[in-house]
Amino acid sequence: MKKEMELLAPGGDIDAIKAAIVAGANAIYCGLDRFNARNRAKNILISDLCGLIRLARKNGCRLFLTLNVIIVESEIPALIALLNKLVNTRIDGLIVQDFGMFYLLSRYFPNLSIHASTQLTTHNRGQIEFLNKLQVSRVNLSRELSLPEIESLTETAHKNKLLTEVFVHGSNCLSFSGICYLSSVHSGNSGNRGRCSQPCRDKYETTAAGKDFPLNIKDNSAFFDLKELAAAGVDSLKIEGRIKKSHYVYSVVKSWREELQRFYDYHNLSTENDALHRVFNRGFSNGFLRGNIAQEMFADSPRDHSATHLAEIKGGVTTKNVEAAKKELYDLKTDIIAEVRSKIEPLRSRREALQILVSGAIDSPLEVVLRTSDREFVVMSEVNLVKNRNFETGSKKNNGASLDVELLSKRFEKINETEFFVESLNIESLSPGLFLPFKELASIKKKILYILNGSKDFVAAIDVPQIKGQKKELIRPTLSLLLSSEDELPLCGKCSGDLFFQLPDSLGEESSFFGDLFIRERRLIPWFSSVIIGDDYEAAVEFLQRVQPARVVTNNSGIAYECYKRGIDWIAGPYLNSVNSFSLLCLQETFNCRGAFISNEIKRGQLKALKRSGDFQLYYSIYHPILLMTSRQCLLHQVTGCLKDRIDENCIQRCEKSAAIVNLKKTSLLVKKTKGNHHTLYGSEHYLNTDIVADIPDLFSSFLIDVRRIETETRVAGSTAELVELFEGLLVGRSGAAEELKESIYPATNVQYTRGL
Numbered sequence: 001m002k003k004e005m006e007l008l009a010p011g012g013d014i015d016a017i018k019a020a021i022v023a024g025a026n027a028i029y030c031g032l033d034r035f036n037a038r039n040r041a042k043n044i045l046i047s048d049l050c051g052l053i054r055l056a057r058k059n060g061c062r063l064f065l066t067l068n069v070i071i072v073e074s075e076i077p078a079l080i081a082l083l084n085k086l087v088n089t090r091i092d093g094l095i096v097q098d099f100g101m102f103y104l105l106s107r108y109f110p111n112l113s114i115h116a117s118t119q120l121t122t123h124n125r126g127q128i129e130f131l132n133k134l135q136v137s138r139v140n141l142s143r144e145l146s147l148p149e150i151e152s153l154t155e156t157a158h159k160n161k162l163l164t165e166v167f168v169h170g171s172n173c174l175s176f177s178g179i180c181y182l183s184s185v186h187s188g189n190s191g192n193r194g195r196c197s198q199p200c201r202d203k204y205e206t207t208a209a210g211k212d213f214p215l216n217i218k219d220n221s222a223f224f225d226l227k228e229l230a231a232a233g234v235d236s237l238k239i240e241g242r243i244k245k246s247h248y249v250y251s252v253v254k255s256w257r258e259e260l261q262r263f264y265d266y267h268n269l270s271t272e273n274d275a276l277h278r279v280f281n282r283g284f285s286n287g288f289l290r291g292n293i294a295q296e297m298f299a300d301s302p303r304d305h306s307a308t309h310l311a312e313i314k315g316g317v318t319t320k321n322v323e324a325a326k327k328e329l330y331d332l333k334t335d336i337i338a339e340v341r342s343k344i345e346p347l348r349s350r351r352e353a354l355q356i357l358v359s360g361a362i363d364s365p366l367e368v369v370l371r372t373s374d375r376e377f378v379v380m381s382e383v384n385l386v387k388n389r390n391f392e393t394g395s396k397k398n399n400g401a402s403l404d405v406e407l408l409s410k411r412f413e414k415i416n417e418t419e420f421f422v423e424s425l426n427i428e429s430l431s432p433g434l435f436l437p438f439k440e441l442a443s444i445k446k447k448i449l450y451i452l453n454g455s456k457d458f459v460a461a462i463d464v465p466q467i468k469g470q471k472k473e474l475i476r477p478t479l480s481l482l483l484s485s486e487d488e489l490p491l492c493g494k495c496s497g498d499l500f501f502q503l504p505d506s507l508g509e510e511s512s513f514f515g516d517l518f519i520r521e522r523r524l525i526p527w528f529s530s531v532i533i534g535d536d537y538e539a540a541v542e543f544l545q546r547v548q549p550a551r552v553v554t555n556n557s558g559i560a561y562e563c564y565k566r567g568i569d570w571i572a573g574p575y576l577n578s579v580n581s582f583s584l585l586c587l588q589e590t591f592n593c594r595g596a597f598i599s600n601e602i603k604r605g606q607l608k609a610l611k612r613s614g615d616f617q618l619y620y621s622i623y624h625p626i627l628l629m630t631s632r633q634c635l636l637h638q639v640t641g642c643l644k645d646r647i648d649e650n651c652i653q654r655c656e657k658s659a660a661i662v663n664l665k666k667t668s669l670l671v672k673k674t675k676g677n678h679h680t681l682y683g684s685e686h687y688l689n690t691d692i693v694a695d696i697p698d699l700f701s702s703f704l705i706d707v708r709r710i711e712t713e714t715r716v717a718g719s720t721a722e723l724v725e726l727f728e729g730l731l732v733g734r735s736g737a738a739e740e741l742k743e744s745i746y747p748a749t750n751v752q753y754t755r756g757l
Contacts, residue, residue, distance in 0.1 A: 004264060005229070006236040008064075008165060009253045012243055014044060017052055018344035019246035020061075024257030027062035029095060031194075031242060035067045035079065046085065051351040053090050054419035059347075062092040066242075068117035070098045070192045072602060072757055073580045073609035083109050084461045088417065090454050093137065097178065097192070100582030103590070106135040108462050113137045118167065119178035119192065121530070123149070124537035125156040126558025133561070133590060138163035140238065143172060143220060144632040146291035149534055151232035163235040168222035169252060169276070170240025172285075172297075174200050174215050175629030175681075179530050179555075179575050182628040184601055185683055186667065188755045192577055192601065200629075201302035205662040207639045211300065214638035214661050215681075218299045221284035223256070223273045226263050244280070246344070247336045251279045277309045278332060288632070294646035295637040354420040354452075358408060359429030360385045366403070366436055368444060370451075372420070379447045385434040400437045403430060411441050418452045467581045469611030475698045479727050480619070482527060484708040492523060494724045496731075497702045500527040500553055504676025506536040507543060508653045518547045528554040530575045531630055531678055544568065551594070564591040572596035574621055579757070581611040588616050595619060595701065600687065603756025604695055617701040622692060623727070623745070624706035625714075626683035628669065635671045635679040652678065658711075670712055686714035688748035690738040693730055703731065717744040 009025035011017035020028045030052070031043045044052065049065070056063040065086070071079055079101065086094070087109050094112055096102055097119035105114050116122060116131045116139040123142040131139055141153055141164055154164045173180065180191050182199050189195035200215040207214050220240070222229060229237065237260075239252055255275045263269060276284070283305045287297040299305070310325035311317045357369040366381040385403075401407050405427055415422050449458040478497030483489070492499055501524040507514055518524055526549050532540050541562055544552075548568075554560050555573030563570035572578055572587050574597035587593035595617030598607060612618055634651065636642050639659045644651070659671045670682040693703065705727050707720050716723060726744060729737035742748075 003235075005234060005260070006062075006165070007253065007256055007260060008236045008238040010170075010239055010241040010244065010249060012043065012241070012249075013246075014048060014052065014349055015246040015340075015344060016242075016244070016249045017044075017056070017063075018347045018349065019250035019340050020253050021056065021059045021347065022340075022343040023250045023253035025061060025253050027064060027092070027236070028056060029064040029066055029238075029242070031066040032082075035069055035071070035075075035082070046082070048349065049091070050089055050417070050419040051349045054352060055347060055349045057090065064093040064095055064115060065091050066095045066117070067101060068095045068097040068119050069194050070577050070579050070599070070601075070757070071100055071582075072606050074606070076100070076580060076582065080104065080462075080464050083112070084459075085417065087111055087459045087462075088449075088453065090419070090456065095140070097577075098580070098583060099134075099576075099578065099586040100580045100584075102134045102136075103582050103586035104464065108464055110135070111456075111459065115165075116140060117178075118143065120557070121176045121178045122153070123176075123531065123533045124556070124558040125153060126537060126541070126561045127556070128153060128156045128160060128162065128558075130557040130561040130591075132160040132162055134586075136162060138165060138235065140165045140167070142176060143167050144176060144288045145533075147225070147228050147232055147289055148291070150229075150234060150289075152534070154233040154235075158233065164233075165236030165238045166222075166229065166234050167220055167240055168225075168229070168237045169256065170220060171282075172217050172220045172288075174217050174631050174633060174635075176531055176631070178577065179627075180629045181601065181626070182681065184757075185626055185628060185752065188751075190601055190757055193757050198302075199663070202663055204664065207661060208659075209638055209641040211298075211638040213299070213301055215635070216282070216299050216302045217297050217633065218283040218285040219281050220286070220288070221273070221276065222286050222289050223259060223276060223284075224269060225286055225289055226259065226269055230263070247333060247340050248279045250340045250343075251275060251336055274313075278306055278329060280304045281306055281309075283309075292646060293633055295634070295642075296645075297633060298638050351416075351419050351421045353423035354415065355423055356408075356412065356425045357429065358403075358425070358427045360403075360434060361431045362387050362434060366430075366434075366440075366444070368448065370448065377451055379444055379451075381436060381440050381444060383437065383440050385431075385436055387431075387433050387435065400435045401441065403427070403434050403436060411445055412448070414445065414449060414458070415452065418449065420452055467585060467611045467613060469581075469613070473698060475701065477693070477700050477731055478702045479724070479731055480702045480704045481724065482621075482624070482704060482706040482708060483524075486517070488707060488720070489521065491707065491720060491724060492521075494721055494728075496728060498525055499523055500525045500704070502527045502708060503529065503540070503543075504674070505529050505531055505678050506652050506676045507539040508536070508676060510676060511539055511543065515543060515546050518549060522550075525549065526552045527573070528552060528556050528559045529630075529677070530555040530573075531632075532556050532558065553597070560587075560591055560593070564593075569594045571617070571619065574599055575627075577601070579606065581609075584610070584612060584616060584618075588613065597621065597704070598700075600752050601757055603753055604692070606756050607692070607696055607699070610699065612699075618699055619702050619704060620692060620700050621687070621704040621706065622689045624687050624704070625670075625708075625710040625712055626685070626687050626749075628681040628683055631679045631681070633679065634673075635681065636673060639671055652676065668713065670710075672710060682710060682712060683749075684713045685747050685749045686712055686745065687750060687752070688714075688741065688745050689750040689753050690730055690741055691750065692753065693738075703727075714745060714748050 006026045009020035011028040011030035095115045097117040118140040183196045184190035189197040307325040311321035355371040360366040480497035484502040551569040553571045555575040597619040
């Protein structure tokens, strides 16, 4: 074993943070009451943070803060104000998703360590290099990866001086993180804003395969895979659970700490994980990690599996055994809660009290003594105190002040933003009527803050310059098309804008075909999807090398990095979740991005606030099937059934099927598997937004319509060519075009545009 791995625990509230500390965590991640992707957790207040940092450090534990949501334009000032506070704490890292926040941190707050969130669904080496350029120090890898894939990405990360962390326990998402819009579309609760309502856990109408919970998968557990994770070079083992209570956190972290210690001390592992089964779980699977993506990863119910498991090992799942198991587990939970309470009660998470004694006499230095419960230090002025009856307090001319309790309290108030608070200020030993220059008082304060903040210089508040948008000018937006079949190529002469052609997630056996197609049809612009893993990523890079396209659209940041490196113009796709002006500036300045699709998750007012700089082009999709999720798991197992019980190397390349599931509100969802692509879930209706053309003029360079053959309940009157003509009429302002489109395309929705984030 090369090194010990960090055990990284969740902290949804103060008690959970304390429980993680006493259970043996090396590090804890927690969120504030805003800007974090677990809004359902109790979370902590900014006023709690410094005390918790002090407590964690005192117990040899690091504390990371989750700011892992996308940020809308109106929140930027509040975010900058928060970062100005955090830069003067000893927080060990910020977990980030939004490209605008990456830009602000790397450009204006370089002292804060940046961690890439799982919301960025990092799964190929290009994404590691992309994040490295954003000055990330560690990256949380996608949960869907196998051990060989993790090892390969960790090797790339270490070459770039990045650390890797891997989720090893807790809830699994069925979708790749960050590109799930199921909750956003159906309830207005976006996973990219930390408000996921977990509709994948809901009950649906019984499927043809006889399943009531077709999208519900078991929890993740790598408890028996420590040896392989260590061999892969992983730096941090991350436990999910920021909405869990302190007794859960304590039980899980304690089990993992004991297992890790056994591994470090004796180089062997347990053969049982009963302690993990006795707290909330949906059953466990390490299918992704082992590359065994099989039907057994699904669970028939999202409810707690702990009583069922205990009943199984005590004679079978009968009503009597389950009830007895519930009673036993309740008693155990009561005992654990009492144990945790007794262990965390002595831990104090408030900021530490500080007593300040100020003394001095004329013609001698000012002496400031600072005392805590366990230490004392002294700071002295470099100039002597003076007494001057003609000195005007606060005078700009004299630039000094008469020292009294009121003035000193004000000068030292910044101390209350550290891990300490001023409990008392005593000036009884200070002669009255003495003066000291403001500059010297500022120097004393700076020295004090440096000592209190762990020998870290205090950083003055940074006033981040506002982005200056382009002057208002008339923009005549073009109409662009997204295609996915050769049969659609006759549309090439029908639109005024670009022709984007969707490449499959895996080029595989069709690599030569697609290469030939793009070399022959130079007007086609490659459109890369969000998920491109392992060999599929290498094939995509080879495609770029062979075709040498003038421009691409990519929803994958790894392909974006390759384009940047090769000097290929690229446009950020809609699933890179661009929603604020600093995100656009990040892509433009850092990666020479030429334009970006703005996410369909934001509404009219949020869109209007966007600013673009220079010749950066903005795009928006006004007509498309609504992609709700992309999954590495087979979504058909639980819906129609499948002759195979697991995914093999032929599934992604050759499988082509579709089916529907219906929730208890009678809303249907389309399960779609096409050749070369991962499984996807689409909404029942196409998205249609004709309003934006008139609502927000002079912002977008082009509007996109998606004419790929993905059938939902939406029906279209007329041919695709006629549809294109109607949209062209809308863009040039032809009277009645919007009404004709709404009559021709029905039913459709623009709920995201009206509801937003």
